[in-house]
Amino acid sequence: MKLFQDSITIFFKDLVLDLRSMENIFAMLFFSIIVIMVFSFALPADDKSHALLAPGVFWVTFLLAGILSLNKSFQIEKDNFCLESLLLSPISRGAIFLGKMGWNVCFILLIQILVIPVFSLLFYGPFLNNFFELLLLSFITAIGFSSLGTMLSALTVDVRFKEIILPILLFPLLVPLLLASVKITQVVLADGSLMDVADWFKLLIGFDIIFLVISYLTFEYVMEI
Amino acid sequence: MLYRVLRLLSIMMIGVMIGLIFLWAPSESSMGITQKIMYIHVPSIITTYLALTIAFICSIGYLWKKKEILDIIAFSAMELGAVFCGLALITGSIWGKPTWNTYWTWDARLTLTLVLFLIFCGYLLLRKFTDHGEQQARVCAIIAIIGTLDIPLIHLSVVWWRTLHQTSTILSTKKQAIDQPLLLMLIFSICTLFVFFTYLLSTRIKLEKQSREYAKQVANLY
DSSP: OHHHHHHHHHHHHHHHHHHHHOHHHHHHHHHHHHHHHHHHHHSOSSHHHHHHHHHHHHHHHHHHHHHHHHHHHHHHHHGGGHHHHHHHSSOOHHHHHHHHHHHHHHHHHHHHHHHHHHHIIIIIOSTTTTHHHHHHHHHHHHHHHHHHHHHHHHHTTTSTTHHHHHHHHHHHHHHHHHHHHHHHHHHHHTTOOGGGGHHHHHHHHHHHHHHHHHHHHHHHHHSOO | OHHHHHHHHHHHHHHHHHHHHHHTSOOBTTTBGGGGGHHHHHHHHHHHHHHHHHHHHHHHHHHHHOOHHHHHHHHHHHHHHHHHHHHHHHHHHHHHHHHHSOSOOOOHHHHHHHHHHHHHHHHHHHHHHSOTTHHHHHHHHHHHHHHTTHHHHHHHHHHHSOOSSOOOSTTOOSTTSSOHHHHHHHHHHHHHHHHHHHHHHHHHHHHHHHHHHHHHHHHHHO
């Protein structure tokens, strides 16, 4: 019960910080839109190519924007000895991890709610088709992404070239998760049956559970003063 | 003494292995002499898994006991794991060209082996970017533990996805997935590379211990 309450406290702390300034939300949103636009220009201009490559573009955008949210996750704690204060407070490491991870998931989902319509418009149309399916898929993927990402973000908070080393460590570990997400998205965008990709869903959910548990257990060792 | 024994044994076994590959082991019926690269490729990847397993166990041990020697063994194993993984990818590409008419394809097993190689490289880069000491050992131990999660994925990928890569032969439950002479040669090659890996690992551990001891003495001087 205390774990849950402490996690909620950390969650609301980050929520208030981000919603108060809104700069992170706008930065991530515009970055996502710019990435989608760059892909739109970089790929062949015909609708067929766009529709074919849409799943890959969607998830690359998700990945790049998600890294921004993870980078700031513990970076904000570096100022004014906030990290040390957080670690010295009567809150368990697990609660800190769950609170941070929970807000990262919600933050990514908030951005996806705004990005998915733009993506639909620019890439495959019709507008807002498959919106809820993509949002649900984003949610499931975000859990695994945020679990591992939050843990690695804390791990690299004091490392040189942190902005480079975090994606170098995170992206290879996320490849199986992204493979499953892209495969499911291909079926969703083609209006196929989700039963055809049941195995990929199992893989996705299995990875979420594995990464969540492992990250929670190892976070104790990540956050040592 | 141990290093000399291992070095001598490695040299002898590698010599015998090369001799057996070209003079005794029969050529496979469809691939011909190209198939013989399997005796380097398969043992390389199995040695990679061995290195990662050693690093995994020692990393867990380090987080539990905080003994420096465990960090040294884990680091040495990860370094050698990167080398053997790279060797497996290169020999696999060389084998792939005459067999599949391509050096590379985004087949599930190849992709995940490349991912494993990137995990090794990420570990070594993280090692480089953190200052020596307890923090370096701790963060690298966590990465080694997380990276080890990749091993079951690579093994299961052959079962989960339809793939260009040959299905499991050593652990296959099918009868005669591989002929007896080829299997014996493969097992001998695996044992040879295990002995060679043990020699390299022990030497690397010795070098790392000496390097850290020297660094401590230099630090004490100033």
